[in-house]
Amino acid sequence: MKLICSKTNLLYGVNIVLKAVPTRTTMPVLECILVDASTDKIKLIANDTELGIETSIDGTINEPGIVALDAKIFSEIVRKLPDNDILITVDAMFNTLITCEKAKFNIMGKSGEDFSYLPSIEKNESISITQFTLKEVIRQTIFSIADNDNNKLMTGELFQIHENMLKVVSLDGHRISIRNIELKESFEDKKVIVPGKTLQEISKILPGSAEAYVDIYVTENHITFEFEHTIVVSRLIDGEYFKIEQMLSSAYDTKIKINKRELLGCIDRATLLVKEGDKKPIVMDIKDDSMELKIKSFIGSMDEEIAIEKSGKDILIGFNPKFFIDALRVIDDETVTLYMVNPKAPCYIRDDEEQYIYLILPVNFNAG
Numbered sequence: 001m002k003l004i005c006s007k008t009n010l011l012y013g014v015n016i017v018l019k020a021v022p023t024r025t026t027m028p029v030l031e032c033i034l035v036d037a038s039t040d041k042i043k044l045i046a047n048d049t050e051l052g053i054e055t056s057i058d059g060t061i062n063e064p065g066i067v068a069l070d071a072k073i074f075s076e077i078v079r080k081l082p083d084n085d086i087l088i089t090v091d092a093m094f095n096t097l098i099t100c101e102k103a104k105f106n107i108m109g110k111s112g113e114d115f116s117y118l119p120s121i122e123k124n125e126s127i128s129i130t131q132f133t134l135k136e137v138i139r140q141t142i143f144s145i146a147d148n149d150n151n152k153l154m155t156g157e158l159f160q161i162h163e164n165m166l167k168v169v170s171l172d173g174h175r176i177s178i179r180n181i182e183l184k185e186s187f188e189d190k191k192v193i194v195p196g197k198t199l200q201e202i203s204k205i206l207p208g209s210a211e212a213y214v215d216i217y218v219t220e221n222h223i224t225f226e227f228e229h230t231i232v233v234s235r236l237i238d239g240e241y242f243k244i245e246q247m248l249s250s251a252y253d254t255k256i257k258i259n260k261r262e263l264l265g266c267i268d269r270a271t272l273l274v275k276e277g278d279k280k281p282i283v284m285d286i287k288d289d290s291m292e293l294k295i296k297s298f299i300g301s302m303d304e305e306i307a308i309e310k311s312g313k314d315i316l317i318g319f320n321p322k323f324f325i326d327a328l329r330v331i332d333d334e335t336v337t338l339y340m341v342n343p344k345a346p347c348y349i350r351d352d353e354e355q356y357i358y359l360i361l362p363v364n365f366n367a368g
Contacts, residue, residue: 001035002065008083009057011078016055018033021046027114051234052232065090078098094110125187126216127183129183137168138202142203144176145171145172153242155197161190165183178356212227220236222234222235253315256291256308258338260331260333267324283316286310289308318365347359
């Protein structure tokens with residue numbers, strides 16, 4: 001194999017596929033990036049059997065071939081080479097010579113025969129959304145997936161398609177995040193659970209253009225995302241997702257409109273008094289036209305008042321401040337509306353069109 005490629009192109013491609021290289025595996029070949037120059041395109045592929053990424057880069061193929069190169073060593077070499085064209089030459093024993101200007105690296109490659117290629121997915125119906133929308137939807141929901149494997153379903157996000165609506169849901173047992181997206185056309189009903197890790201990695205490599213699209217294909221066991229010159233294939237999480245509709249309610253006794261930036265700034269300041277691991281709630285004392293926010297910890301205490309528009313009952317309620325911060329940070333509206341029933345029932349943050357819904361469970365606190 002012999003190919004020439006600019007450092008910029010090669011590094012860009014390597015950084016994309018690195019996201020699918022496993023940190024630990026019993027199959028050493030999976031710790032490699034496959035450089036496939038067997039056709040008229042240079043393809044880079046990595047696959048940890050749960051998540052696979054393939055990307056094509058521009059370059060010149062002088063002699064076709066395939067080689068699997070240790071991902072860590074190969075990526076570091078490419079990163080540290082001068083900004084110029086890189087020549088990669090592989091002999092029959094997979095000895096790989098990487099040359100750029102005066103730098104020459106000789107590393108041992110492996111045959112690509114044992115490499116686990118991306119599964120071939122049947123592409124029936126493509127669901128297209130802009131890169132920007134997908135990136136935003138992930139940003140606005142990913143923070144509320146569970147970060148441990150106690151309940152596998154909670155480590156993923158529900159992607160549900162009904163007619164021309166895509167609903168994306170995440171939850172961790174203390175809160176729920178929901179985004180509803182209107183699609184350009186109607187589709188067959190689908191309901192799948194996409195691993196959080198897949199979505200996090202896609203979010204990192206998606207350029208995020210508002211004009212360019214991502215094509216999504218769903219099969220029984222896999223989901224595929226195709227954009228620009230990249231294909232991401234992920235296994236789905238098996239199981240029946242939680243019945244979200246049963247957890248939601250539109251009833252409320254207290255409705256509050258409040259400036260998002262003021263509320264976020266105030267809760268953020270309050271957390272200065274909370275050490276990591278401390279479970280000190282932020283207490284909201286809501287009366288007529290003001291909300292008083294209070295926090296008390298071993299370090300000290302703080303209280304601050306914010307003007308609000310309120311309809312309904314007064315309420316004294318406590319929350320984990322981090323959960324409120326996470327939700328408020330991803331809402332782009334200037335004003336947010338909070339709905340509450342009583343100090344033991346969830347608080348909802350939602351817009352009038354219900355494009356987003358954030359449910360946060362309250363916590364007990366000592367009113368004294």
